[in-house]
Amino acid sequence: MARSELVEALRSRSIFSQKWVVCTAAFVLSVLTWLHPGGGLFSSAAYAFNNPELLPTEKTSVVDLARFLTPAQEATLAQELDAFEQETGWKLRVLTQFDRTPGTAVKDYWGLDDHSLLLVADPRGGNILNFSVGDDLYPLMPRVFWIELQTRYGNQFFVRENGEDQAIIGAVNSVKTCIVQGGCQVVPGLPQEQWILTLITSIVGGIVCGFAAHPRKPGQVFSWQWALIFSPLWGILFIAFGIGPVVTRTADWVPLVRNISGFLIGALVAFLSPAFNRSTPSET
Numbered sequence: 534m535a536r537s538e539l540v541e542a543l544r545s546r547s548i549f550s551q552k553w554v555v556c557t558a559a560f561v562l563s564v565l566t567w568l569h570p571g572g573g574l575f576s577s578a579a580y581a582f583n584n585p586e587l588l589p590t591e592k593t594s595v596v597d598l599a600r601f602l603t604p605a606q607e608a609t610l611a612q613e614l615d616a617f618e619q620e621t622g623w624k625l626r627v628l629t630q631f632d633r634t635p636g637t638a639v640k641d642y643w644g645l646d647d648h649s650l651l652l653v654a655d656p657r658g659g660n661i662l663n664f665s666v667g668d669d670l671y672p673l674m675p676r677v678f679w680i681e682l683q684t685r686y687g688n689q690f691f692v693r694e695n696g697e698d699q700a701i702i703g704a705v706n707s708v709k710t711c712i713v714q715g716g717c718q719v720v721p722g723l724p725q726e727q728w729i730l731t732l733i734t735s736i737v738g739g740i741v742c743g744f745a746a747h748p749r750k751p752g753q754v755f756s757w758q759w760a761l762i763f764s765p766l767w768g769i770l771f772i773a774f775g776i777g778p779v780v781t782r783t784a785d786w787v788p789l790v791r792n793i794s795g796f797l798i799g800a801l802v803a804f805l806s807p808a809f810n811r812s813t814p815s816e817t
Contacts, residue, residue, distance in 0.1 A: 723788060
């Protein structure tokens with residue numbers, strides 16, 4: 534009995550040793566794969582995506598490998614970017630790609646630095662626009678600006694309705710406008726769908742304000758106490774979500790007037806609605 538127990542213990546110890554050796558070897562192999570230039574993170578960044586043969590021999594500010602732009606658009610955009618660099622000193626470059634990418638070769642090709650911006654248009658994803666932003670641009674346009682710029686012009690709905698060329702040109706023009714005026718916190722311009730959203734929030738804010746201000750005591754015309762209590766709610770809906778996005782993105786007064794009118798109409802309807810629902814005594 535003691536002999537069988539000893540054999541079983543030796544067998545268990547041998548199995549444990551084998552598992553330990555296998556786990557140790559796997560760990561060491563994974564570390565070597567990660568650190569070695571032939572695999573892991575560094576291979577994908579520095580070796581796998583570096584195809585300078587895809588770039589043209591002549592220097593140009595626009596490399597349209599995916600053919601998103603017409604020849605006339607490509608030439609015009611390249612001239613505009615060159616002129617903009619001469620006037621302002623900011624280097625803006627555009628790269629479109631599809632199945633193959635020049636990768637890190639564009640850095641040496643264009644001499645990208647902290648004072649430059651690279652726009653990459655690639656349809657292999659939900660959003661076709663990506664930006665490589667130099668550090669000197671962040672004081673002018675924060676990170677939220679680039680996120681909004683990407684979602685506004687690079688989303689599938691905008692590309693489906695306007696095309697990849699307009700997505701690229703619109704994003705470049707927005708960046709140029711913000712650089713010229715000394716920086717932007719938000720992307721200039723107010724798209725129709727965004728304005729509709731601000732109009733809806735303005736109307737909802739007016740409805741909340743109207744219901745809150747309805748008189749609750751006999752002889753009371755306007756319940757300013759309740760309107761003040763609910764002011765954080767309707768104020769956020771109307772001012773923060775209804776007026777703020779409009780005044781920060783456009784100087785046009787038409788959407789501002791429409792949102793204010795929507796707020797007033799919503800407040801008036803909500804304020805008078807209890808009077809409409811009040812039943813009148815029937816004649817006997």
